[in-house]
Amino acid sequence: MTLDELHSLFDPQVLALIDAHAGDDPAAFALRFHGRSDLPVRAIAEQIACRKKAAVKLPSLSRFPLLYTRLALEQASGERAAEWKASLMQGRRAIDLTGGLGIDTLFLARRFEHVVSCERSEALARLAEANRRVMGIANVETRIGDSEEILADYADDSFDWVLVDPARREHGGRSAGLQQSSPDVVRLHDLMLRKAAKVCIKASPALEISGLETQLPALSAIIAVSVDGECKEVLLLLDRAHVAGQTPKVRAVCLGKETFEIVSSGSEPPDRAVAETPGAWLYEPDAAIIKARLTGKLARQMQLEFLNRTVDYLTSADRVEPFPGRSFRIEECRPFRQKSFRKELAELEITNAAVQRRDFPLSVEELRKRYKIGESSERFLFFTKDASGDLIWLSCRKA
Template structure:
């Protein structure tokens, strides 16, 4: 999208036509209106496609006539994660150094008196001005500028919070480390903490967490966030007074369409109790809990044990209905023997299964190809190792009816239902 196209898209007649064709296929729309010089047809088709994606990612915001660019929509926080961040951060004044589509700024405007949105791309900053008007938001100021240059010009302690989602894609390359993102929060650690006593950094869910205190001395807390069982982000909270304090880590599991916040907090180095044998139920913690290395805390709180010492599969005799993750009823388990595995499949009439693999020599693709196993949403085959580190196969069914697919709302800093 160009700035000229953006201005055209803001025209009431163009907005009305987009709304009228919001259910159309973007390619068919472009073909239908091909040659219409009075309309920004390409940009309109692009908006129709974006609105389809926004309806899923931003369900309440998408009811407004917002405008998007495909890349900014892809990189923006989802609505559930943005709402959670707004529940964590509040105060009088915050600066968002991330800019972009501005979803985080929109939600943070609900918990701060004033929000300063900064974006160096003139297209995105102009788009944000349009979207703020559509949402009726008046306490967000838009600044088209380089974020660090702008921040350096403010007196110290100008803000209570700084929020930054460093760009992890520069010149077409995706990065994970903080040092290779923009702005570089490691290099500018002290600058950030002069301008605000507290900083929230949205980092890649793939970021290695164990060594962050060495490069971010003021790091006080790490919050790993998942939405619908997909790890979305790691939030790094910096506090000016936390240089000599240990880092707290917690995992947060969220669900689309629910206000439930399931949290686990504790020691990532807690001991893992290994079961002497596989029990009636198999449990897989939510990805945020696994990423935060808090599976042992969850196991202890729930009275469960690990299947073995190296993978995050838990087992127990009791059914825990509000377990934060997936739970399965074990039907059979056998040592892994390739020569007899076809007989095992035939004995249980298994033609399709969801294959789960942890600490196992063969890949999922090789297992499917070699034994002709189709996909299934209810039947599961776990290829892993037992307490003696011997390869095993576990045949199990996903539990839905008894436990439900989503945990209920619970208090914070506790493993729910355990």
């Protein structure tokens, strides 16, 4: 979005038009008003499309007539994750090095007396500033320019916390690595910790979490955060007081109807209790637990066993609830034999199913194509290995 388009959206008549057509199809709106040189038609259509997405991603914030850009809304934290992340931080002053649409900044403003929001794009910075005015938030200072240069200009210990959500786009694609992000938080490690005693880095959910302490010596905690079963972000907390070489704590936070948390003690035994045969119930832990590699601790805590030594499927004879993840009732568990599998599906009258596989030689696409399995939300087929390493398949119903 250009500054001219943004300024045109501030026109009360244009804002009223957005409100009046909020329920329209954006493409249909653009076609209907095509050729209207007196209106920013493309920008209005973008706002209509974004408001529909914001209603899901930002349910309470979207009750305000906020402005968005497609890319900024896509990259912004969801409301639940942003609110929980802000709960980790408090103090007098904070700086958000990557303001963007400003969702994280909005929640930081509730916990700090003063927040500095840095943004390279003037148009996006002004858009976020306008949104804060609409919401009556007055304790945020906008800084436009390179965030590293802005941070370097402040005196040491100017802030209690630094928050940074580095861009993970590289040459048109996406990169999960820290050093490929912008800004490069590995290079800025020492600078950030001079300006604040604590730093929160919002990293990609695809980030490999092992060995991060070699890149970030002050790394004190790694937190995988999921919302409704989908891992949304990995938070890396840096603490100036952290002893270099000390293993960071690893934590999984599952935000759903209720919040579930599990933390590594740093001394979990590496061995897994593996069931000789699957029980009556199958469990798939929440994505944040799998990401944090805490399935073993969860299994010991809930007295569950693994299906095998390599995957994060758990099982039990009796149902364990509530379970942080998905639970399934096992109806069939059989050895997987390629020659007879099609016949077995026909005998069980299985034509449609949701298909999942872990540690299995055939992909989901190959299984669907080869055995003509349609889609279903009622039945689930799991393909994996048993305790002996033999291929098995399970037919299940979701609890």
